[in-house]
Amino acid sequence: MLYVVLSFLMVSLLLYVLLAGADFGAGIIEFFSSKKSQQLTKKTIYRVIGPVWEANHIWIIIVIVILWVGFPEFYNVLMVYLHIPLTLVLLGITLRGVSFVFRHYDAFVDKSQILYDWMFRISSLVTPIFLGMTFGAMVSGKIITSTNSISFYEAFIQPWLNPFAILVGMFFAALCAFLAAVLLIGEANSEERKIYVRKARIANIAVILIGFLVLSYGIINDLKFVTGFINNPYTIGLVSLSAILILPLTYCIKRAKKVKSRFLAGSQVVLILLAAMVTHYPDVIIISEGYISLTDTAASSEVINVLAITLIIGGAVILPGLFHLLKSFKMIKILE
């Protein structure tokens, strides 16, 4: 049963990163667009992401609930030591959510749109950076859980405000932009498509470049996570596979095969995330004194059993509906 819960946790996290990631990324693309294509992107985002936007973001709530129910001590460390970046993520999610509805549901279209647009774009960029910083902080080994008197800075700032975490944050934002660009390519007509193809290429280069920086910084500073990463054969395999996928992806984008290219881009991201997960499973938080393991901090088996059953039933109810929603609004064209 523990593995049922862990699979739900992993799948929810992956789906959040993919779906909400594409969603954040769309805002990032809008941020870095020229004035003319900004309006275009805005319309396309609304059409593509509008109907599923709410559902995408519930995955993070599922992740949080699974963590607090199933892995209370693990959750406790995250909530205490990463309080500040998580609060900033929340601030971003809030501003982004409301600016998204405001700009599409305001009864009059006037100057206030400019404000909503900028709020949307900036929060779309900043939120994934902080989210990525939180991921980075979990593995950067800077969290100090001993109760010895340490300063506020050491306990609550340094764990996440360090070069490694910042690089991971930027890496995550670049991944989001990449996903979104590939998604948008499929929705645009031939003229506009060129714009998104170019954006996808830029985002892809950014991903590789920043990824390279993350790794080199880790190697130079001998971070446990990174040395584990490069010495693990599975990890290397997954990352190489992800890199190889660039070739068919480029081909598919050229040929305007939109389903396949989305699928490939999604797989690339999933592979990279899996690589990161494989590296340090089950010791998912690396603290200065060692590790905090997900399996060791699991709640008692009664709790895990009930949680697993709830998740299975919930999944059986929700997934068909969600799938139908995605299909109805042509997000997934695999079935056609």
Added chain:
Amino acid sequence: MDNLDAARLQMAFTLMFHIVFACIGMVMPFFMVVAHKKWLNTKNPIYLKLTKSWQKGVAIFFVTGAVSGTALSFELGLLWPEFMKHAGPIIGMPFSLEGAAFFVEAVALGFYLYGWNKIPEKFHWYTGLIVGISGVASGILVVSANGWMNAPSGFEYINGEFLNIDPVKALLNPAWFTQALHMTLAAFTATGFAVAGIHAFQVLRQRQIELHKKAFKIAITFGAIAAILQPISGDLSAKDIAKRQPVKLAAMEAHYETKEGAPLYIGGIVDTENREVNYKIEIPNALSFLAFGDFNAEVKGLNDFPKDVQPNVAITHYAFQIMVGLGTLLLLVGILFFISLKRKHWWDTHKFWLIFVALAPMGFIALEAGWVVTEVGRQPWIIHNVMKTKDAVTPMPGMVYSFYMYVVLYSILTIAVTWLMTRQIKALNNSELV
């Protein structure tokens, strides 16, 4: 302000914000589907216009409710990590089911908002109904988690450890039913009167009178029925509290001396120094009857409880008075509305509409006051008789800044949403009938 106070204030502030949006997001879909049904049945374009305009309202409130709710689910851990570490596994069940309900709600809302003329008419209407039902379900589930904090069950507490956890028993704790019933009715009362008040105001200003009268009628019907049932359900809650949390009951009533045949106080100023209530109206034996159904039952007073387990009496008492006072008022006006259906000429008077405009915020004020009773009345416990609030708070200093940030953020959001709503109404009034 110390860290604990800041955390408590932040929790209170964010919950009070969320509850307003959550209630509207929970109840408005019902108004919307009624209007939609009437459009399908009568093909009167006014109903279509009303449905579409309420739907925009639902979308705006839903998202504000959702983002503030997401913030809350983090906050439980960010502010009260010790609480969540122990309580999380026990009350995780309602929260994970709630997650499922949110999904259903979000999926159904996706269909509803984007499905006009795209999916079969009937199915489309049902998706709107599902939005409402799953919203109510999620409300009931969170309140059940709150009920557990008042009536902890489903575990054994041995030497500071929580053992033999039974999540199902925790979900169905002794308080869940009375609280969930009362809360659901409160959501309908508050939203019904608020929406009705807004439309009554438009009628007064002579704008699109036919449309606003129809809207008013739908909203107030829900609100009035709920308001009439509310005191009955409140009485059930009070009897429950008398058994389960006698200190809370004593604080609600500012009842200091243990007495048989205890009187009920109406109004009054609490003097916490001398532990008495001045300038009150006394109804003899009424408290004993309300709490235990027996005019001569003994009601334990605050003086017989240890000082360190007593909540803030003044706040709890005033909040309770506000809730019950407004509840009585709304009950009377609810009855008045049903009488007015027989006396149609009332609908042409200025006064009639003025009453509903004046009452628009009262449901929500009662609702917030009710939560203050429940939550402040539980202090100093975060889990009644098990864990103190001060032992649950985050060790991170500087919570005041986080509190200020939320105050600024949510104040801006409140202003923005209010402004958007006035623009919706303006657009509704300006547009031609389709």
